[in-house]
Amino acid sequence: MLILAKILLGPLLLAQGKWLRKTALRLPEAAGPRLGVEHPPGAAAAAPAEALRLLVVGDSxxxxxxxxxxxxxxALPLARHLAARSGRAVAWQLVAQSGVNSLEALDLLARHEIGPAAVLVVALGTNDVTSQMPPRQYVANLRLLAERLMARAGVAHIVFTGLPPLHTLPAAPQPLRWYLGRYARKLDSALRAWIAQDPTLRYCSLQWALPHEMAIDKFHPGHGQYAQWARMAAEIIESGLAGGAGRDGAA
Structure with a gap:
């Protein structure tokens, strides 16, 4: 159905995509540190060997x-949640860049110095939708990213963030919004199918995100959505570290 829609609506979708790129409000990446150590509330500084090491990789x-x-x-709120929940210091690092898709993220990682990390959180997919990355290639890119970071940083626990509900994206006109939403569901389904086959992987849903809670550009998460995302990811990570069976962050 999406292939037929792309053929029939192609010129209109292209025109709307160009209009969206031209008129979209450009917001900067958040200021502040991209690595650090967070300690449990009221706790003395822990020795580096005792810290839980967290790596967050993704797009805008x-x-x-x-x-x-x-x-x-x-990343920083997630580290604080993990420190508070686990009672351990959390050494965290963020490697992220606006506009990258799952393939470009591999190059981004190659250009950064990556410290040791036991836990990896990945947030990639929206730019795979806009660049029309095939679902199989999207999953293959994520698999390669995970394998490289397991070998390079010692990652043992991985949480993949699902695609956001692009079918509700306020910034996009119809039928572009419908098309982006359907394509996002395809990538998300492929991601979840892969994760379901591997008990070492976890999934964190973003389908709960509401359009009126987004940032002023009507494209990126707002403050409350980031806060909810960080809490959910912390719960999923804690469950994985404790050997919990739950893998889906949608509940």
Whole structure:
């Protein structure tokens, strides 16, 4: 159905896509540190060997576009939640860049110095939708990313963030919004099917995100959505570290 829609609506979708890129409000990535150590509330500084090491990799949403500072974004609040929940220090690192898709993220990682990490959180997919990455290639790229970071950083626990509900994207006109939403569902289904086959992987849904809670560009998460995302990811990670069976962050 999507192939037929692309053929029939191709010129209109292209025109609307160009209009969206031309008129979209450009917001900067969140300011602030991209690595650090968070300690449990009231706890003394832990020795480096005792710290839980967290790596967050992704696109503009991981970079915190939509909020002003990393304290309001994903990686830093996630580290704080994990420190509070686990009672351990959390050494965290963020590697993210606006506009990258799953293939470009591989090059992004190659250009960065990556420290040791036991836990990896990945937020990639929206730019795979806009660049029309085939679902199989999307999953293959994510698999390669995970394999490289397991070998390079020692990652043992991985959480993949699902695609956001692009069918509700306020910034996009119809029928572009419908098409992006359907394509996002295809990529998300492929991601979930892969994760279901591997008990070492976890999935964090973003389907709960509501359009009126987005940032002022009507494209990226707002402050409340980042806060919810960080809480959910912390719960999923804690469950995985404890050997919990739950894999889906949608509940």
């Amino acid at each position: 949403s991981a970079a915190g576009v939509g909020v002003e500072h990393q304290e309001q974004a994903l």
